[in-house]
Amino acid sequence: MWVARVAEGYVFGGLLPQAVETLKGVPMLLESSDGRVRARLLPETFEEAEAQETWQRHAVPELERLFLSRAQLVRRDLATMRKMPSTDQQVLLIPDGHVSAWLAALNAARLALFEMNDLEARHMEAEGFGGATKKQQEALLRIHLLAEIQSVLLGDFEIDEAGSLDDLGID
């Protein structure tokens, strides 16, 4: 995977089929009805039952609507992914105006994968990888891939300026 900064936003290229599949899973994870995922994305906020009930009635539906609208935005960007000439790799543009939504969606997807695969804190360490099951290891690889994309969007890496999409030779 390579990354470039263009006038329109961030370009992620050289995306292999597994990376593409992982990215396409982001909106679905955000919309997941899995109880473990929902408990993490919509956590209990108050200890007192009555206050929590009120929170559940008023704040939670707004959060759910926000998550859904984010999932739709991410899905629209993913639909614009293009195949790179003569490879099975793809390229994704994340427009600057969508970075904030993507950051949150990627975080939600990583949390969802963590919960759905019964991962623990120790698994997130390099030493913990070997102790995970094959299914958990696959989830961990996806979690780390999404973290790399998140890190780029957070400005944790220095990214080459490429001018525009045309300069990259992408239609």
Next chain:
Amino acid sequence: MPVSSVSCILGERVRSSGRLARMSVRAATKEKTETKAKPKTSLAPPWNVIVHDDPVTLMTYVTKVFRTVFGYTEDKAHRLMMEVHQSGRSVVWTGAREQAEMYAQKLQAHHLLTTLEAVDA
């Protein structure tokens, strides 16, 4: 793309244990016999917005969210993030309940594990 190790907030989740105090604003005026008593006001307790550690969320993301939601400086946001990371939780804001709820909702919108608790009188 340069590859760097993924820094995560590590540690166990800690549930808030603060006792919830009910907000009660009493601004009643009582008339005692023929003299007017001064209005009595029992101020509602302030509320803490608490962010808890989780092993997945990136440290730089937490810092960015604190800056976005509260408008904190980079230094303050980083210090609070480190407190979450090292102590398992951090009180990131204290004040009126309504505003605390608004902040909690914003933090949860970014998927930070957030709870609210009343400050014990």
